[in-house]
Amino acid sequence: MVFAIVIVAAVVSIGYLAAAQQFRVGLAGRQGVAAFFAAEAGLDAGLSGWDTAIATLQPGATRPLASGRLATGAAYDTRVTRLDAGSEAGRARYLMVSTGRAHGPWGGRRQVALFLQAGSTNGPCRVAALATRGDLTVDDAAVISGFDRVPEAWADAPGTCAERAVRSGPGVVFYGDGSLTAIADAAVRGRPPTRQLADDPTGWLSAADRWLADLAGLADHHIPADAVLDRIEPAVRPERTCDRLAPENWGAPDDPGHPCFEYLPIIHSEADLHIAARGSGQGVLLVEGDLEIDDGFQFFGVVVVRGSLKVRGSDSRLHGAVIVLNADLEVSEVTSGARIDLASCPFHRALLGPKLHLPHPLAEFAWLEILE
Secondary structure (H helix, E strand, O other): HHHHHHHHHHHHHHHHHHHHHHHHHHHHHHHHHHHHHHHHHHHHHHHOOOOOHHHHHOOOOOOEEEEEEEOOOOEEEEEEOOOOOOOOOOEEEEEEEEEEOOOOOOOOEEEEEEEOOOOOOOOOOOOOOEEOOOEEEEEEOOOOOOOOOOOOHOOOOOOOOOOOOOOOOEEEEEEOOOOOOEOOOOOEOOOOOEEEOOOOOOHHHHHHHHHHHHHHOOOOOEOOOOOOEEOOOOEEOOOOOOOEEEEEEEOOOOOOOOOOOOOOOOOHHHHHHEOOEEEEEEEEEEEEEOOEEEEEEEEEEEEEEEOOOEEEEEEEEEEEEEEEOOOOOEEEEEEEEOEEEEOOHHHHHOOOOOOOOOOOEEEOOOOEEEOO
């Protein structure tokens, strides 16, 4: 009888151990699946969080890209490493690795990776400080300069302007019959100060026009027709991250240490736009109608205007390159001490914005899981 009880107890113990082991195997499987999906979510978050700082990584350098937690409690952490030995951002290759961790006492960890190549912007060429199809008046100590400049706020910021070589060009390029009227100590400078070309002989203006149309659908901020903007300033969330959804936030070009310094939005105005705000913005500004800028506003990057341009005021500055398609054939004006400077660094930096530089998988088998 005792022997039978011992046998039964042994069988029960073995069954319990087997059941417990099976439970742990099943739990580990579920935890592994949860960690795997968290890691996959990390890849998506990494692509969504792609920004201009990644384009300035040196080969072999790694930086955090995204981290977060899912509703299930599982968490992810994503990092990106630049792989190539070259320096051309448009051909850079990266390895993005996402680590997922399941929530709970048993944990669970999975890693997935994606090989990426940076996208090509196919943006406009930098031909002059101002390129226009129509007539231009420069009045009252205003300046248009084709001598390449690095903005003062960026001169000592590491990595902001990786290429500081002077790439001077014309102050103004006129397409077609456009002409310059300079009055009252106004100055147009460059190498040469102005250049006259036939009406779009290389199709450059047509390409800029198509680029404007293509980017309108990618814009971070859409401005309604005939808007007058009296407030443009960076916005920060309580946790000190850049609030990219705030409509008045056009980045923080004046402060390389600001959370919004790496935010280079695409701003699209549906018709005429009047900027009556003191402050600054950066990125790509697309205006379907006429653009008017009053005293005190500065913009760093690429400006494309389908109509005409009017910039006035001693504190108004445009750094980068401006393209005026002049569809309405009105005279553009730069007056009252305003200034437009050809600046390669803001121009090329704007074209490295995440929506213009989104990477794509290198090949069909670019995804892999890292097994440990």
